[in-house]
Amino acid sequence: MERQYTALDRIIASIDDALRLSTGEAPAAQRQNPAGDLAAAALDEDQRRHVAGLMRINHTGEICAQALYAGQAATARNDATRDAMQSAADEEIDHLSWCEERLRELDSRPSLLNPLWYAGSFAIGAAAGIAGDDWSLGFVRETEIQVEAHLQDHLERLPPGDARSQAILDQMKMDEAMHAVMAEAAGARELPPPIRRAMAFTAGIMKALAYRL
Numbered sequence: 001m002e003r004q005y006t007a008l009d010r011i012i013a014s015i016d017d018a019l020r021l022s023t024g025e026a027p028a029a030q031r032q033n034p035a036g037d038l039a040a041a042a043l044d045e046d047q048r049r050h051v052a053g054l055m056r057i058n059h060t061g062e063i064c065a066q067a068l069y070a071g072q073a074a075t076a077r078n079d080a081t082r083d084a085m086q087s088a089a090d091e092e093i094d095h096l097s098w099c100e101e102r103l104r105e106l107d108s109r110p111s112l113l114n115p116l117w118y119a120g121s122f123a124i125g126a127a128a129g130i131a132g133d134d135w136s137l138g139f140v141r142e143t144e145i146q147v148e149a150h151l152q153d154h155l156e157r158l159p160p161g162d163a164r165s166q167a168i169l170d171q172m173k174m175d176e177a178m179h180a181v182m183a184e185a186a187g188a189r190e191l192p193p194p195i196r197r198a199m200a201f202t203a204g205i206m207k208a209l210a211y212r213l
């Protein structure tokens, strides 16, 4: 007989994922790294540290994305919602893995605070899921819209010629835009402005910390 997974089973599986993701290596990407064999720009020490800070923010963002989707999937009522979230989460694994590779190329490392961000994001995702699938999808849509704008900002702050980072962020930005469209098509509700502002505020704290830590 096929095993039926309860919400508790999914939460336990998520905790297992959390420990692996935030303390170890990202699972293998399904798609090729968009940086491919593009030449690495000659970066001076300040530039290298700056790009590593940006990529560490993006890596932490992807850790949060995994946690949010896991929290939402654990509490989603509708299988179609859960499937849509799972397919977006699979693409976020690619993003996570590409950011991790870029950090390694830059002789840097992921944020030390990732386990904390994972736990907080999981709780927020679960709360969004408990509020209902339409709210949960609304939360995905708003997150992806904010991430897309944030990636545009990072693209403008990369040192000129850093084609490897640029290729990764370009592809991520396209994917995040598609995730917002997917959430919209699946029935996302528009979030109230105070919630949208609270999300941007929390993301701002995460970015400030992950750039350095």
Ligand SMILES: [Fe+2]
Residues within 6 Å of the ligand: 062, 065, 091, 092, 095, 172, 176
């Ligand atoms: Fe992503």
Ligand SMILES: [Fe+2]
Residues within 6 Å of the ligand: 065, 088, 092, 144, 175, 176, 179
């Ligand atoms: Fe996304």
